Amino acid sequence: MSTLDRSVVEKVAGLARIALSPDEVDRFTAQLSVVLGAVDRLREVDTSAIPPTASVLPVDNVMRDDIVRPSLSLEEVFRNAPSRDGDHFRVQTVLEER
Amino acid sequence: MSGRLPRSAREAVALLRKRETTALELAEIAIAGASGDRYNAWLRVSADHARAQARAADARIKAGDDSPLLGVPWACKDIIGTKDIETTAGSRILQGYVPPYSATVVERLDAAGAVMIGKTNLDEFAMGSSNENSAFGPVRNPRDPERVPGGSSGGSAVAVATGEVIFSLGTDTGGSIRQPAALCGVVGMKPTYGRVSRYGVVAFASSLDQVGPFAQDVETCATVCEALFGADANDATTMRLPAESLRMGIADGVKGMRLGVPREYFIEGMEPGVERAVRSALKELEREGAELVDVSLPSTDHGLAVYYIIQPAEASANLARYDGVRYGLRVAGPDLGETYRRTRGQGFGPEVKRRLILGTYALSAGYYDAYYSKAQKVRTLIKREFDEAFKRVDALVTPTSPSVAFPIGAKVNDPLTMYLNDAFTLPVNIAGLPGISVPCGTSDGLPVGLQFIAGSYQEATLFRVAAAYERIAGGPMEVAA
Numbered sequence: 001m002s003t004l005d006r007s008v009v010e011k012v013a014g015l016a017r018i019a020l021s022p023d024e025v026d027r028f029t030a031q032l033s034v035v036l037g038a039v040d041r042l043r044e045v046d047t048s049a050i051p052p053t054a055s056v057l058p059v060d061n062v063m064r065d066d067i068v069r070p071s072l073s074l075e076e077v078f079r080n081a082p083s084r085d086g087d088h089f090r091v092q093t094v095l096e097e098r
Numbered sequence: 099m100s101g102r103l104p105r106s107a108r109e110a111v112a113l114l115r116k117r118e119t120t121a122l123e124l125a126e127i128a129i130a131g132a133s134g135d136r137y138n139a140w141l142r143v144s145a146d147h148a149r150a151q152a153r154a155a156d157a158r159i160k161a162g163d164d165s166p167l168l169g170v171p172w173a174c175k176d177i178i179g180t181k182d183i184e185t186t187a188g189s190r191i192l193q194g195y196v197p198p199y200s201a202t203v204v205e206r207l208d209a210a211g212a213v214m215i216g217k218t219n220l221d222e223f224a225m226g227s228s229n230e231n232s233a234f235g236p237v238r239n240p241r242d243p244e245r246v247p248g249g250s251s252g253g254s255a256v257a258v259a260t261g262e263v264i265f266s267l268g269t270d271t272g273g274s275i276r277q278p279a280a281l282c283g284v285v286g287m288k289p290t291y292g293r294v295s296r297y298g299v300v301a302f303a304s305s306l307d308q309v310g311p312f313a314q315d316v317e318t319c320a321t322v323c324e325a326l327f328g329a330d331a332n333d334a335t336t337m338r339l340p341a342e343s344l345r346m347g348i349a350d351g352v353k354g355m356r357l358g359v360p361r362e363y364f365i366e367g368m369e370p371g372v373e374r375a376v377r378s379a380l381k382e383l384e385r386e387g388a389e390l391v392d393v394s395l396p397s398t399d400h401g402l403a404v405y406y407i408i409q410p411a412e413a414s415a416n417l418a419r420y421d422g423v424r425y426g427l428r429v430a431g432p433d434l435g436e437t438y439r440r441t442r443g444q445g446f447g448p449e450v451k452r453r454l455i456l457g458t459y460a461l462s463a464g465y466y467d468a469y470y471s472k473a474q475k476v477r478t479l480i481k482r483e484f485d486e487a488f489k490r491v492d493a494l495v496t497p498t499s500p501s502v503a504f505p506i507g508a509k510v511n512d513p514l515t516m517y518l519n520d521a522f523t524l525p526v527n528i529a530g531l532p533g534i535s536v537p538c539g540t541s542d543g544l545p546v547g548l549q550f551i552a553g554s555y556q557e558a559t560l561f562r563v564a565a566a567y568e569r570i571a572g573g574p575m576e577v578a579a
Contacts, residue, residue, distance in 0.1 A: 008459070012455050012458050012459045013455055015458050015462060016454045016458040017418075017421070017438040017439050017442055018439060018442045018443050018454060018455070020443060020451070024448070024451070027448075031452060031512075032452060032455065032459075034513070035406060035456060035514055035517070038402065038406070038514055039407055039469070040403075041403055042400060042403045042404070042407075042472050042476055043472075045397075045400060045472075045475075045479070047478075050476075050479060051478060052471060052474030052475050052478060053477040053481060054305065055305050055335075056554075057292050057335060057337070057530070059337075062334040064331065072198050072199065076198035076199075079198060080195050080196060080424070080425035081425065082422055082425070082426070082427075083428070089424055091423055091434060091437075092430075092433055093433075093434070
């Protein structure tokens with residue numbers, strides 16, 4: 001498994017959409033390398049015949065009837081919005097016109 | 099009524115029934131205590147809301163209602179959504195967020211007539227074992243204010259340890275109820291995965307999270323669980339099981355019970371005072387008629403690694419929703435992508451960022467099999483070992499935490515050392531089992547916690563053995579000054 005260096009931390013922070021300061025990149029690189037070193041010990045465990053556990057519950061799918069129920073009002077939904085435009089959340093341009 | 103609350107729900111309800119106090123009087127005592135908070139345990143005291151609930155409870159009491167939590171003051175960890183009352187998860191990214199609906203657990207306690215006094219401090223998004231990761235400052239331990247209360251539900255543990263409320267709710271993903279309960283000298287309980295609805299609770303690691311109670315005594319915890327347990331159409335992970343009394347065995351004692359002592363929980367690095375207190379508790383349980391059984395759970399040692407893959411991986415998916423679009427903080431940048439990055443860069447604290455990077459890394463292309471898939475397989479091994487053990491024993495007994503409360507600042511720069519605080523509690527979440535921490539004496543004057551673990555859905559057994567030990571220990575610990 002790979003050791004962590006600054007460029008990996010920067011790349012993964014980009015994937016996670018988190019802006020980091022250069023100081024944070026340094027600190028997290030050092031700290032997460034130690035954590036990954038401890039986590040890497042799992043390689044010692046033979047799991048060739050072991051199925052994964054995603055959930056401890058003894059159920060697969062839980063189905064319910066598709067019944068229309070009351071939901072939150074638009075006012076309630078928008079109450080916490082940082083920026084609103086009528087019945088829409090206002091954000092910056094996603095796709096530029098060419 | 100003096101200026102102090104009764105110490106259990108049973109005592110409170112008895113006083114209310116005899117008309118020796120009113121729910122409003124209990125609420126005023128709790129509001130005054132919470133408002134005079136010296137440990138930064140409270141983020142918000144919702145006094146008007148509490149008084150309105152107390153008046154409604156008094157009306158029900160007058161009409162002859164004798165529900166077991168009616169009029170009982172409680173505190174809510176600020177990761178559990180409360181309609182019209184700000185809910186921050188201890189994070190700047192949710193500062194000012196006012197939920198338009200309440201979590202199912204809050205609705206159930208509302209229906210039971212319990213009186214919510216306010217919201218308690220926590221590690222940001224429940225990520226931490228010391229409560230030093232809150233965006234709103236660390237919580238202090240009332241047994242020694244220079245020390246941490248444990249985490250992540252530190253505020254809820256402190257609000258009970260000081261007697262400011264009779265019970266509180268926390269969430270437990272890897273020990274966040276049991277470990278602070280141990281460090282503060284109160285009882286804290288994590289139910290079986292699937293027992294309690296998480297609807298309206300800020301999600302952290304969805305295959306591990308459960309909501310559970312703190313109280314000074316075991317019976318109050320059992321009473322709260324009776325109100326919380328049960329299927330919820332809004333949370334498909336809640337199991338449909340018949341309602342049962344969790345208190346019926348509470349006076350039965352441990353005579354004839356088989357209690358497993360897993361040798362992997364008595365490791366090097368455990369503080370000698372903790373080991374002494376726990377060994378002495380084991381002897382007392384034996385003297386009361388329990389049979390102690392030597393048990394081995396060989397994969398225990400891998401629990402931490404499994405947990406620190408699965409938990410941050412799930413967190414990285416759950417916390418993707420905080421993007422500054424629909425609610426919460428927005429820090430505008432020159433374009434949408436940069437707005438996301440700045441919002442999350444400034445809105446999340448260091449521990450949350452560390453875990454999101456770790457989780458994103460573990461799930462990223464090329465590493466998924468080596469980390470996430472591998473951890474899920476070792477998770478199977480850990481669960482199987484517990485399942486095997488519960489064929490031979492009624493419950494397991496272990497220390498809750500390898501250490502007592504440590505000084506504020508002692509472990510903040512060393513994440514791995516901090517993570518080891520949860521080495522004895524997180525295997526229980528990995529296997530989805532119920533666990534409880536009960537005060538078990540002191541080491542250098544600081545509380546030690548004894549953890550009992552039972553098989554899935556065996557909470558009645560868990561409360562029986564925990565209550566038996568509580569009697570052996572001479573009842574709940576003194577209220578912290």
